[in-house]
Amino acid sequence: MADMTKVSPSICAYPDEKYENLEIEVILPGVEKKDISFKLTEDGFYVRATKEGVEYVDSYAICCPVVPDKATARYSNGVLKVTVPYQQPFENAIDVKIE
Numbered sequence: 869m870a871d872m873t874k875v876s877p878s879i880c881a882y883p884d885e886k887y888e889n890l891e892i893e894v895i896l897p898g899v900e901k902k903d904i905s906f907k908l909t910e911d912g913f914y915v916r917a918t919k920e921g922v923e924y925v926d927s928y929a930i931c932c933p934v935v936p937d938k939a940t941a942r943y944s945n946g947v948l949k950v951t952v953p954y955q956q957p958f959e960n961a962i963d964v965k966i967e
Contacts, residue, residue, distance in 0.1 A: 877915060877924040884951070890934055894948040896924055901943045908936040908952065915948070935959070 878895040896904065896917045904917040911934075914927040932954055939952035 871921075872918070872923045873921060874923045874925055876926040877917070879915075879926075879928060881928070881930070883954075887954075889951050889953050890930065890932070892948075892950040892952070894924075894950075895946060896943075896948055897946040898922075899924065899946065904943065904948060906941060906948065906950065908934070908939055908950070910934055910936060910955065913950075917948075 880893045882891055883889070884891055892913065894906075894915050894917075898919045899917045900919070903919065905915070907914045910930075912927060912929045915924065917924040934952040935955055936952065939950055941948060941950045943949075
């Protein structure tokens with residue numbers, strides 16, 4: 869097996885026009901969809917993709933919490949585009965019992 873060159877992919881992350889979703893674009897030239905792994909938590913994401921001789925790999929923090937279960941992703945022409953909604957401020961709030 870040949871040595872793999874590890875590189876960090878180009879990433880662009882920005883809010884949509886209504887500030888409801890985070891849009892994440894990962895540039896992965898020459899990579900096939902089957903060779904991409906993308907993992908998302910409420911405060912970060914990890915991407916790993918391979919093609920002959922190259923491994924794109926990195927992890928990133930997200931400053932505003934998102935809802936990973938509602939994420940959608942598309943891959944076309946070497947660009948992985950992930951859309952994930954931001955959490956509402958009290959979405960995971962816990963009701964505190966008052967005595």
